[in-house]
Amino acid sequence: MNLRGLGVAIITPFSEDLCVDFRALTNLINHVIDGGVDYIVSLGTTGESVVLSDQEKTSVIEHTINIVHKRVPICLGIGGNNTMAIVDKIKKTNLSNISAILSVSPYYNKPSQEGIFLHYKLISESSNVPIILYNVPGRTSSNIEASTTLKLASKFSNIIGIKEASGDLRQISQILKNKPENFNVISGDDHLTNQIIKNGGYGVISVVGQCFPELFSRMVHESLNKNYSFSDKISLELSNFIELLFKNGNPSGIKSALNHLNLCKNVLRLPLTSLKKVDNNELISELIRIKVISQKLV
Numbered sequence: 466m467n468l469r470g471l472g473v474a475i476i477t478p479f480s481e482d483l484c485v486d487f488r489a490l491t492n493l494i495n496h497v498i499d500g501g502v503d504y505i506v507s508l509g510t511t512g513e514s515v516v517l518s519d520q521e522k523t524s525v526i527e528h529t530i531n532i533v534h535k536r537v538p539i540c541l542g543i544g545g546n547n548t549m550a551i552v553d554k555i556k557k558t559n560l561s562n563i564s565a566i567l568s569v570s571p572y573y574n575k576p577s578q579e580g581i582f583l584h585y586k587l588i589s590e591s592s593n594v595p596i597i598l599y600n601v602p603g604r605t606s607s608n609i610e611a612s613t614t615l616k617l618a619s620k621f622s623n624i625i626g627i628k629e630a631s632g633d634l635r636q637i638s639q640i641l642k643n644k645p646e647n648f649n650v651i652s653g654d655d656h657l658t659n660q661i662i663k664n665g666g667y668g669v670i671s672v673v674g675q676c677f678p679e680l681f682s683r684m685v686h687e688s689l690n691k692n693y694s695f696s697d698k699i700s701l702e703l704s705n706f707i708e709l710l711f712k713n714g715n716p717s718g719i720k721s722a723l724n725h726l727n728l729c730k731n732v733l734r735l736p737l738t739s740l741k742k743v744d745n746n747e748l749i750s751e752l753i754r755i756k757v758i759s760q761k762l763v
Contacts, residue, residue, distance in 0.1 A: 466504070466538050466540070466564040466565045466595055466625065467503070467504075467538070468503075468504070468565075468597070468625070468626050468649045468651055468667055468668060469503065469649075469667050469668050469689065470502075470503035470504075470668045470682070470685055470686060470689065471501070471502045471503050471504075471668060471669060471671060471674050471678070471681060471682045471685045471686075472502065472503060472504045472505065472506050472540065472651070472668065472669065472670040472671065472674075473497050473502045473504075473505055473506065473670070473671055473672075473674040473675045473678065474506045474509045474510070474511035474512065474670055474671065474672055474675075475490075475493060475494070475497070475505055475506065475507055475509075475511065475512055475529070475675060476493070476511055476512055476513070476675070476716050476719060476720060476723065476729065477490070477508075477512045477513050477514075477517065477525060478490050478493065478723075478728075478729035478730065478732075479729075479730060479732040479733070479734065480730060480732065481730060481732060483732065483734060485517075485521055485524065485525060486729065486730060487524075487528050489728065489729040489730065490525070490528060490529070490532070491528075491532050492728055493675065493723070493728050493729060494529060494532045494533060495532070496675070496678065496728060497674070497675050497678045498533070498536050498537055499678075500677075500678025500679045500682060501678055501679055501682040501683075502537065502674060502675075502678050502682060503537060503538075503668070503682075504537050504538040504539065504540060504564070505529065505533060505537055505538070505539050505540070506539075506540045506541075506542065506567055506670050507525065507526055507529045507539060507540070507541055507542065508522055508525060508526060508541060508542040508543075509542040509567060509569075509599075509670075510542075510569070510601070510604065510715065510716075511672050511715055511716045511719065512525070512542065512716075513716065513733065513734060513737065514542055516734040516735075516737075526539075526541060526563075530562045530563075535562075538564035538565070539562065539563055539564055540563070540564060540565045540566070540567050540597065540670075541558075541560070541563045541565075541566055541567070542566075542567045542568075542569070543555055543558065543566050543567075543568055544567070544568040544569035544570075544599065545569070545571070545572075546571040546572050546573050546574045548571070548583075548584045548587055548588070549587075551568065551588060552587050552588060552591040555588065555591050555592050556591060560592075560593065560594045563594055564594065564595070565594055565595040565596065565597050565625065566588075566592060566594055566595070566596050566597065567597045567599050567628060567670070568585070568588055568596060568597070568598065568599060569599040569601060569604075569605065570584075570598070570599060570600055570601070570605050570607060570609050571584055571605065571607070572604060572605035572606065572607070573605075573606065574607075575606055575607050576607060578609075578610055578612070578613045581607070581609055581613055582613055582616060582617060585598060585617050585621075585624065586617075586620075586621070589617075589621040589623055589624055592623060594623075595623050595624070595625040596621075596623055596624045596625065597624075597625065597626045597627065597628055597651070598614065598617065598624065598626070598627040598628070599627070599628045599630070599653070600614070600627060600628070600629050600630060600631050600653070601628075601630040601631070601653060602630075602631050603630070603632075608631055608633075608636075609627070609631075610636070611636050611639040611640050611643075614627055614640050614644075615639075615640060615643050615644060618644055618645050618648040619645055624648075625647070625648065625649060626648060626649030626650065626651055626667070627640065627648075627649075627650055627651065628651045628652075628653040628670050629650055629651065629652065629653050629661070630652075630653025630654050631653075632654055632657065634657070634660065634661075634664070637650065637661060637664070637666070638664055641664055641665040641666065649667040649668075650665065650666045650667060651666065651667055651668055651669060651670055652666055652668070652669040652670070652671075653669075653670060655669065655671050655672055655673045655674075655681075655703075655707045655710075655711075656700075656703075656704060656707045656708070658671070658684075658685065658688075658700070659684065659688050659693075659696050659697065659699075659700040662685065662688040662689055662696075663688065663693065667689075668685055668689070669685060672710065672711075672715055672716070672719050673703065673706070673707055673710060673719070675719065675723070676710075676719060676722045676723060676726065676752070677703075677755060677756075677759050679759065679763040680699060680703075680755070680758075680759040680762060680763055681699075681703070683695075683699065683762070683763055684696045684699035684700060684703070687699075699762065702755065702758055703755065705751055706748075706751045706752060706754075706755050709744075709747055709748045709751055710722065710748065712744060712748075713740050713741075713744055714737065716733070716737070717733060717737060717738065717739060717740055718740065718748060720732070720733060720739070721739065721740050721745050721748055721749070722748060722749070722752050725749050725752060726752075
């Protein structure tokens with residue numbers, strides 16, 4: 466799988482009765498592909514995968530595969546804190562149309578670095594498609610240290626990259642400096658994407674990219690092509706919007722933004738809730754400003 470560029474972590478749209486809104490999912494997939502994204506990530510954190518039933522997850526990924534229709538690669542989120550359950554899930558899932566698995570580091574259990582290594586070792590040995598590690602300590606309460614990432618990267622050829630959302634640029638720089646040549650470091654933080662690419666990163670798995678796919682894709686690719694004057698400009702313009710987007714959690718912010726763009730209902734499943742009116746108004750005001758900028762730059 467070529468992870469270079471912009472991957473988008475797709476939301477799962479819901480209707481007012483809390484059922485999956487497949488019409489909105491269709492429109493959103495076409496929106497991001499038409500906007501120039503390089504690949505799609507389905508059933509990740511942004512997709513509220515933890516509140517979907519197994520049957521709903523199957524329906525969502527089957528629908529996604531059908532609508533994407535091989536226009537871009539699809540990466541599927543399969544992760545959790547029960548290693549053997551993940552291994553079983555991978556073995557039972559039809560991965561014939563999936564280019565890679567994104568697997569979050571175990572949460573809640575707070576495993577040791579050895580436990581994290583052995584967790585991914587079993588996943589690697591169970592999968593016939595490439596694996597992308599996902600380090601997001603703010604959600605998991607444990608960090609995949611650079612040494613563990615590098616050990617996994619060197620020992621397992623089907624572990625092809627990491628989505629790094631630790632926010633620790635020193636740690637990310639250690640991985641970039643010492644990684645195998647074919648191991649890809651992908652930004653997991655929209656606001657750090659430009660900086661990580663400058664340091665040698667391969668792209669981003671983004672939330673904001675589904676709101677402004679053309680603009681964010683151009684920023685990512687201009688940065689990859691070392692046109693930093695342009696990517697710096699876009700990164701700066703987007704900084705406040707990105708901050709507001711995540712101010713009250715993800716995907717609360719992005720669902721509000723996409724609702725304003727008529728791409729989905731502003732509906733989440735508990736325990737997540739929609740933005741309060743004052744925060745929503747602030748976000749939408751900034752969205753409108755960025756929309757004007759986007760129309761001028763792309």
